[in-house]
Amino acid sequence: MRARAVPALILALIALVISAPEARAQVVGGFDFTRAEVSVTGLQVPWALAFLPDGSALVSERNTARVMRVRPGQTPVQVATVNGVSASGESGLLGLAVSPSYAQDGWVYAYFTSSSGDNRLVRFQLSAPQTQTVLFSGVPSATIHDGGRIAFGPDGMLYVATGDAGNTANAQNLNTPAGKILRMTPTGGVPSGNPFSGSRVWSYGHRNVQGLAWDSQGRMYATEFGQNTWDEVNQIVAGGNYGWPTCEGTCGNASFRDPIVTWTTAQSSPSGLAYANNTLFAAALRGQRLWAVPLGGGSPVAELQSYGRLRAVAVGPDGWLWVTTSNRDGRGTPVAQDDRVIRVPPATTGTDTSPPTAPGNLAAAGTTATATTLSWTASTDNVGVTGYDVLRAPGASGGSFTQVGTSATTSFAGTGLTANTTYRFQVRARDAAGNLSPVSNTVTVTTTPGGTTGGCTAAATTQTQWNNGYVIQPVTVTNSGTSAATGWTVTFTLPAGHTVTGSWNATLTPSGQTITARNTGHNGTLSPGQSTTFGFQASRPSGNTQVPSTYQCTSP
Template sequence: MRPEHGSAAGLGAGDVDFAEPQVVATGLEAPWGLDFLTDGSALVAQRDQGTVLRLRPGRPTVQVARIAGVVAGGEAGLLGLAVSPWYLLDRWVYVCFTTASDIQIVRFRLGAPQSQQVILSGLARASVHDGGWIAFGPDGMLYAGIGDAGVPASAQNLASRNGKILRIRPGGGVPADNLFPGSPVYSYGHRNVQGLTWDTRGRLFATEFGQNTWDEVNLIVPGGNYGWPVVEGPSTDPRFRAPVVVWTPAQASPSGAAFANGTLFVAALRGARLWAVPVSAAGQVGTPSAELVGAYGRLRTVERAPDGSLWVATSNRDGRGTPTAADDRGLRFTTGERQPPPAGRVGFHADSARP
């Protein structure tokens, strides 16, 4: 199926060929977090099953881990996944998930997935608004978007770790240079952050589900207050940082995010499209355009691979979509040109950040 948007030649925003995707996997069950190993294959978390699969183009999908303690239900389950930037040295894979009582981040090695090290625990969980996206930044620290777990007031409470973006060391400690001493809180006033990605200048962008009116993309700064639940969407209140992009929930419900070729790509669930947002070298945000509108249904995840291609995972079996026989799918879109990995991806090394 060809997408509705993009040029006749098939090249859309960010010079990505959206016309001819490679189907990497079919029959997935609500895939969520996705990241790449050093050989270019991908690991993907299945939310409701609590399993991690390995995806390789042209080869069968293989289950490589089942995460102990995952309790799914509603929007909860096995959520974010991130591969250590030093994977060749330490072999760590990180996941974020809901247990029966909390949200946890653990790390494990593929050779012994039953041996999990807890990195962070005790965060409030719910059947909605758990957030759960995790990603390594260009500073080698692990960032986590944690939702308000259905308690909006938590987002403005600095004593709570919910409704926040957290920044922790790979081994789980609080970095000494965090703005709030002794606290993993990096930014606050968030409702439900699910996408975290950095541009080539090291600027952090996050996607966020609004309540009824506005979904957001925010440019994240240390200690920034993004307004929830006092404001949703655009605001001139000087206490809060305003979003750089807004959409209605019907257009977006934004989840995963990734940068490629000066473009911020945002996977939309309810909007059933891939938003492409141009971002200049100076950080100025242009007018978004839509790719893949209605072509593959609900889109949960977009990630940039080490070879420069974009991988997209659908989310039609998450209880809110209309799946086809092939769903859920892992799709690979490329320009055919190898690109250097963006900040914070596999291959980045910063010895000072290692645990």
């Protein structure tokens, strides 16, 4: 039988079809998802992300009521516990927001389900986290549909997303705050410009709003859980009625506003929402993916489909996209590192190939047994520096430098070090295009022996500092002995001109510049290896950059 000739073009097309790899979006919404990295591990059901001016993030843990401070490559540090949280089902410690004027007022806002039977909004300062002021309370609560996202809008007002608390009638009832998006002043009051006189209600007809974001034009968007059929992304307008419980998804009723995007509940169950580069990013819990929704047209694209349930998403001050998992919430399949923070870098455009200049004058100060504080002079760039990578190597020589953290400012708190050990540090700058600067000078640091006497150790971390003051938090006291400690005392010396202005979880007594910190009634008993923490705030002469450096611990 005579063989049939196959044209060369057809053979080439067949070969192309057989060998072509599966198409996959790599750069979506200005971020390069092929370079996603796990930056933080060991969290417990993180619910919200909020960034501080130094580039670190605060994370709320729903079930523990803890507020954790996280930095890429570092162990999370507890900085506050919210009082009176009742965690059950979907309820607990939910939203977090940082005041737009945090550098001046230091306020952190939290929304949670309380042991009093409602959802409520409080604010506090990290310098005195145990003092929490209730700004708004009485929002109906349940073990489901508690909403919880809070965020400051471009108008400086605070927006609070609530759920219907399992009572569908709440959504259309303007006399209850449940099933709404609320708009209020930073002190919880009713601002001018709200659509309903004397009311905090901004929009209504919601089942369970989970995410809030604004685009570059100031337009507001929200993600919302559907019931059994459709999840939604809505564009929010003042006074808008979004249809629940009459409508789920698009219903074409002129009385209600239709969503701009819908998914089946299996594809999404969207929670956190962020905006960047004309794209919305919605973190999906049941859908176990990050949805990128282009606002200029085009279909949503799914990314990050190998990390499990995703809860919070935010664009960090470092220009990266931050996403948290929620695999320990009782509905996921956690791995050992869960829960995690995943960071996605901005895409390199190819138009900017000029790296920043090297950071200068890298120096270390305030070195303790487990920590040191680095500072340097800023780099410059033809477009703009977006952040700094901190590198560390073991010993006084030899060994490789590896990245241990990032900073959006010109300082970095290096923690988790080993007592009486030498390290070398370098810093490099990066810009929005991903260009890296040459490294800075190298600084060598040797940690102290640990202040060990009487069976306990004390190690301090500089949480934040400004021109004429600072906060030391946490000072970690650990029982290093083999039997239970029934009390502890930590002594340290303040630099000349420094004065303690506040403290928590310890009683501080000054004698000149020597400060003696003693345990309080609730944290004096420590089992072998157990730790507790305290903190303090101090003032210093303007322009002075010193902090206390040596802490000695004794126990009976």
